[in-house]
Amino acid sequence: MSNTRLLTIPEIRERLQDRRLEMVAVATGLHYNTVLYLKTGSATGANISTIEKLSAYLLKDCDCEKDNNNDK
Numbered sequence: 001m002s003n004t005r006l007l008t009i010p011e012i013r014e015r016l017q018d019r020r021l022e023m024v025a026v027a028t029g030l031h032y033n034t035v036l037y038l039k040t041g042s043a044t045g046a047n048i049s050t051i052e053k054l055s056a057y058l059l060k061d062c063d064c065e066k067d068n069n070n071d072k
Contacts (some may be wrong), residue, residue, distance in 0.1 A: 005059060009038065013039055013041065016035065016054075021035045028053040038050075
């Protein structure tokens with residue numbers, strides 16, 4: 001993946017709490033159980049491609065850059 005910031009597993013877990021896992025799985029191409037295990041804490045680790053896909057998906061509609069720049 002290009003210059004996407006990678007989230008940590010705890011960050012991913014937090015951001016998945018209010019998401020419909022079926023939609024996340026379809027959008028990322030990951031198996032539903034992979035997303036579920038990360039959300040529930042059953043997964044203690046994940047491969048880099050899983051982290052890249054979830055980070056890209058979870059950050060795509062985030063105003064993280066605006067938050068970091070404090071453009072108010």
